[in-house]
Amino acid sequence: MTRIYIFSSPVDAMKIVDWLSRAGGITATEITAIVAPAEESPPTPLAGIPVLSAGQAYRTLCPEDLVMVANNHFDQTVAQLFSHGILHVFDGRAALTRGELRHRFIGLAKPYYIGPNYPSLLNNRDHAFLRDTAEPLNANAIPGHKLFIVNSLPKSGTLWMMAMLEKLLGIKAHRQLVLAHVMDIETDSNKPNTHGAVMLVRDLRDVVISWFHDLARHDMRNGFAEPRYANITEFYFNYLVGLLSASPRYAFGRLDQWLNLAACNGYPIIRYEDLLADPPGSLRKIMTFWKIRVPDKDITEVSHSLAFNNMPLTLAGQEGYVAEAVRSGHLRRGAVGAWKTELPAAVEDDINQRFSAYQQRLQYD
Structure with missing residues (x-):
């Protein structure tokens, strides 16, 4: 059963309740509780909603x-919620802001704006x-409400990077350290508590090899009689090309647009090959970008x-998302250049044409 809590003053809580009703048809009877500061907690429910x-x-x-x-204690409240494992948290301040006439008008009329200076409240660069x-x-003294995004093309060292950042920063994966892929960064960049993100990339030819083996392992683990794709050629043309090209999460196959978005937001782009060759250098680069x-x-x-x-070996016996993923066999060889001996020529040729902008941008041509 879904339960909804609103952490705010009683006055603002009622504004949010009104907004939820108007914008989403969510009634006061569907709100579980209002959580008000001690000095502002009324002795009786508000609009029938318990006040805790x-x-x-x-x-x-x-x-x-x-x-x-x-x-009024937004950062501290978010940090406390995260520490209690409550992660489905929403910024109610945005709901209150939307209620102001100026914001409502500009939100509605922004496609028709012809002035010289774009209204700052609609400028996504504000967060950057x-x-x-x-x-x-x-x-190891990171505020508890801050988020750090590890955004990657799958099979580009994501878990490895998360393991190192967990230990280096003293934060936990799936709480303050977020795993994301490609265009997820559009949403993550606009979270006011996102402190930094890193983009992990890899030669797509090696990605195909690693992804093929990972999916085959996944199939056998999940009860298929045999892997659904018998070989790399079948996997690539009958699955991966379609997944990347049809999915907004993968920029409809225009992976170079993802790189543009990363550059626009000032996020470091780390090549897997460079990470493997020089882990300390890659970590120093990320810490510089993140001002840590x-x-x-x-x-x-x-x-x-x-x-x-x-x-x-290092993660043996440890708990948490990364350690459990490693124990499940998620890591494979991590080799650079495996495509030279495993990738069929037809697949290599198609990658070089279909994803040429991505490959050339990252100097994989």
Whole structure:
């Protein structure tokens, strides 16, 4: 059963309830509770909605619940929710802002704007500017509400990077460290608590090899009598080309547009091949872009203990998303240039033509 909690002052909570009703047909009877600051908690329900203190709310909240936050302690509240494993969190301040006449008008009329200066409230670069001008952070003292995005083309070292960043920054995957793919960055960039993102890329010819073997393993693990695609050629032409070309998540196959979006937002692009050759150098680059102070000895230690071939041993016995994925066999060889001996010529030729902009941009031609 879906439960909805609103963390805000009673006055703002009622504005949000009204907005939910008008915009989504969600009635007051469907709101589980309003969670108000102690000094603002009325003794009786509001519009029939129970009013709880934060302590009462945390005793009843569970990970499946939906939470909207719009109080005066936004960052602290989000950090506390994350620490309790409550991750379905929404920025209620945006709902309150939409209620203002100026925002409602501009939201409706923006396609027809002819003035010289685009209204700043509609400028997606605002978030990038705030990230660029924010104060530097210290590793292992990361505020609990901050998000860090590891965005990748699948099979480009995503889990490996997440393992190193978890240890280096002292944060947890699937709480503050987010796994995402390609155009997910459009949504993630607009979250006000996204502190930084890194884009992981890889030679698409090697991606095809790794993805083929991973899907075959996945098929056998999930009860198929045999892998659905018997060979790399069949996998590539009958599955992967369609997946990349038809999916908005993969920019409808225009992977170079994803790279443009990363550059526009000032995110570092890390080639898997460079990461494998020089893990400390790649981590230093990311920390520079993210404005995070990390002792160089920590980067060296993390790079050694979580070197690609050391990961299974280092993570043995540990809990969490990354460790469990590694134990499940998600990691394979991690080799560079496997395509030279495994990739059929027809597939190589098609990649060089169909995805030429991506391959050439990253100097894989």
